[in-house]
Amino acid sequence: MTRENVILKVDNLTKQFGGVIAVNEVSFDVKKGEIFAVIGPNGAGKTTLFNMITGVLPSTSGQVVFENHKLTGKKPYQIAKIGVTRTFQNLEVFSNMTVIENVMTGAHLTMKTNLFTAGLRLPMVVKEERKTMEKAMECLERVGIAHLAYKMSPTLPYGSQRLLEIARAAASNPKLILLDEPMAGLNSEESRQLIEVILKMREDGLTFVFVEHDMETVMSMSDRIVVMDNGVKIGEGTPEEVYQNPKIVAAYLGDEEEDTVYA
């Protein structure tokens, strides 16, 4: 693979909480159009890693580079502007809005309306609103929940709320979406649907990085995997390579039963 294909470069990223090193010098590259998984047992530092990439937490040292932009030190909304957005492990839909409004909020960065043009409701505002609504509908169709568009978002079943988060993330025209445990709490039918959506979106040119516990999902969906344990990267490779690496199997896959209890 050539250097140009690399879209996200995580370089010696470290996070220290007091005396505890949650993430220790983790490095990996994600290529354009890839579905990239980060796995590891509970407390391995996966979510901390995610929070550093998306700017929720500042890193202690190391850096993250997306295309030619340095993400380290930037705020989440600035990172979103560069084209990196995320979904959340414990759903964070805007519960005070309808489904379509959620997705239209996702399109925030693609719009130009400001306080005064909005207040005066100039024709360009109405035009932009309509365009955004159309786009939001498209995003909902892509994840297959367009029929729920005018429902209040908390009334949706859990699986649909997950899909809604992905539609909302997609509405900002991102290049990279980070999914934090996308399968948590979904039944097998919902998981299958979600995998389908993600694979379809990848075909449209999106890149995904996700954290996951569910090994079946990881093996069936990801192109490459990074395995973490105790804050350290212990391995990297394709699903097959990871399965055959005895070190990884010992550290992580051996604990699978225990993990499924919590997952």
Added chain:
Amino acid sequence: MEKKDLKKIYHNSPAGPIIFTVLLFLMPVFISSNYIFTIFIMIGFYALVCNGMTMLTGFAGQISLGQATFYGIGAYSSAIVTGTYGLSPWIGMIAGMILGALIALIVGIPTFRLKGHYLALATLGFGIIVYTSFKEMKDLTGGSNGFFGIPTINLFGFEFNNDLRYFYLVWVFVMIGLIFSRNIIHSRIGRALRSIEGSEVASDAVGVNIMNYKLQAFMLSAMFASLSGSLLAHYVTFINPELFGAMTSIYFLLMVIIGGSSSIWGSIVGAATYVLLGEILKQLVPMFLPSAGGEFEIMFFGILLVVTLIYMPNGLYPQFEKLFSKFKKKKEKVQPPLQVGGDRVASGGENQ
């Protein structure tokens, strides 16, 4: 996409507001009492302030305890520009709004860097500083004695010099303010503000600059309050610092909460409740307690606030809405009850 489609999201029917406006503007045909006009003018002043505050509190989730400060800044700007310098009242009004917005910017920038309800503290402290300045800058403001001789407003030679005319002037401003706010709420800006209330982390992740939007809402609320203060100054033609103290700020917040901060119409309900109950109290209390002073009002509204928060945490306006929809008897189905909880728990949570 069809024109109608946007209405599917923001489907509140215009019938209610139109009926309200028509009734209000026709009222002087049937009732011509200066007392009633005065009451409605006061409601209008407060409704304007509360309208801006609703955007700040109900939509951006921030609490200001210094709205009377901006009310005062508007009033004194108008007084000084017209009374001292003899310029047009409209210039005073605009100057007040710009000054109000700038001050909100200066107070807001450091405050919104902090998470939590620091705005309440900052505005409370700032309010006391401005109140003291109104009192002490005697050359400019007339100090505690007040500022006399503010001229009335005129528009192309038409003087708003009696209660009836002023009633229309104020309520035209209130309606324009409501439409302006409503337009904002039904747009990108409104969604950004509401998303902050919905989930701050998600709002950040989709690219909403949270601090910037809180700041904008605060500046907007300051401009509404300032505009209302300017209108007040030209109506009463005499102002003093006591009108703009911390107590007034608290009453504004009380109106917003009692009226209901989830809808801009709550601002009118809250302002009307406050003014009307205040008038009734003024008549009733002396009958039973001849020696009672002005403090009974504070007590009464304090109790009312507590009762409202216990029985109608979303304020009075949602109750009005329910009543109104009963009369409408439309076939629209009632929204199903929320189903949060249950499966949400199942997600369990590892590292946050």
